Amino acid sequence: MALANEHRLSEPLIWPEPGVTRIPYRLYADREILALEQQRIFRGPVWNFLCLEIDIPEGGDFKTSTVGEVPVIITRDEDGGIHAMVNRCAHKGALVCLKEKGNARALTCIYHAWSYDLRGRLTGVAFRNGLKGKGGLGEDFDPDQHGLERLRVETFCGLVFGTFSEQTPSVESYLGQPMSKFIRRNLGKPLKPLGMHSQIIHNNWKLYAENVRDSYHATLLHTFYTTFKINRLDMDGGIVLAEDKWHHISYAKRDTLDEAAEYKEQKIHAAQYNSNLAGPQLLDAWNEFDDGITHSIQAIFPNLAIQFTLNSLCVRFFVPRGVDKTELFWYYVGYADDTEEQTAVRVMQGNLTGAAGLVSLEDGCINEFVQRGTRGSPGAAGLAEMGGREVESSDSSRATEAAIRGFWTGYRRIMGFD
Ligand code: FES
Ligand SMILES: [Fe+2]
Incomplete structure (x- = not known):
């Protein structure tokens, strides 16, 4: 099943006849396969381990992690809810969170100081209205459209999992x-x-x-x-x-x-x-x-x-x-x-x-x-x-x-x- 804009292999992978008793060595060394894995596995219908719940015990706690090669931030909000977002500023794509873990009220990108709440919503844009009536973003700029990219999150026995897929069933049925x-x-x-x-x-x-x-x-x-x-x-x-x-x-x-x-x-x-x-x-x-x-x-x-x-x-x-x-x-x-x-x-x-x-x-x-x-x-x-x-x-x-x-x-x- 090929997705739109999906990365393709320039040379298809032909699995040897005896099936999973043979493992082609190309799988360990091919950069195109690595790129395809990012789409089909890590951004695909799996639950990715993100961190332990005990990494973020208190409201405001955050932790950075990785899904495949995508950097992510996991947070606990003031009400105890856990969220996961891609650690990529909605402005120019800089890492928003630079620490491995910590506690904060908001996540602020150091490049141009856009800031996000613990749920990943864009809450502040420096010089949004420009200066002395000049510059700034247009009237039609809608912060709700420019939050951090979110993952679905579920916890199971103290493990925090995230997925980019809407199709993945619950963690418990994914595990069996x-x-x-x-x-x-x-x-x-x-x-x-x-x-x-x-x-x-x-x-x-x-x-x-x-x-x-x-x-x-x-x-x-x-x-x-x-x-x-x-x-x-x-x-x-x-x-x-x-x-x-x-x-x-x-x-x-x-x-x-x-x-x-x-x-x-x-x-x-x-x-x-x-x-x-x-x-x-x-x-x-x-x-x-x-x-x-x-x-x-x-x-x-x-x-x-x-x-x-x-x-x-x-x-x-x-x-x-x-x-x-x-x-x-x-x-x-x-x-x-x-x-x-x-x-x-x-x-x-x-x-x-x-x-x-x-x-x-x-x-x-x-x-x-x-x-x-x-x-x-x-x-x-x-x-x-x-x-x-x-x-x-x-x-x-x-x-x-x-x-x-x-x-x-x-x-x-x-x-x-x-
Ligand atoms: S890249 Fe984050 S504020 Fe500009
Ligand atoms: Fe071993």
């Missing part, structure tokens, strides 16, 4: 039942911010979307996980796909480790180590829930992931900053009713992930290795056949790329790549 239930499990009570950081990774954003769905790499690449028995494929676990396939949950149950012989037979490197931590309290976790799940990652299309490793709860958000550059944000949270000791444990376990984390620092470079390895091979394709060719949930194995096939199923559908 299994996804919304699991978000309620993890984020369904008042949250407390523990800290955030961001890092630049040198790869296409979709490589990170694949990586968080790649349940099979964690046991191989992340030797810390395996050595210290936090997440291994010989624990009970599984993959849950959303009905439309593009969101997923991957989970593991630490107490069910059964030291599978395959680890030794196949010489999986980390399983050969015999190490002890000098600070074993790092992994001294308490059970948060009675479902036995001690490690989970949930990815929501297009660019959100929620991680719960032991007691470390983190919302990850990854933003395209060019065809081979992505900014990855980590928002670490706890619960408002946590004790001081619980907060201290969550903060300590936060060291497992992030740019310098004990576990996930590898993801920061492995995606770059794919970006570099596939450079100059737009006609070749990657393989995703672990666990079969189907795109289905699995309650018995995470030695599968089903969630990756799920991502590409949704991606092909929304991009129109049949």
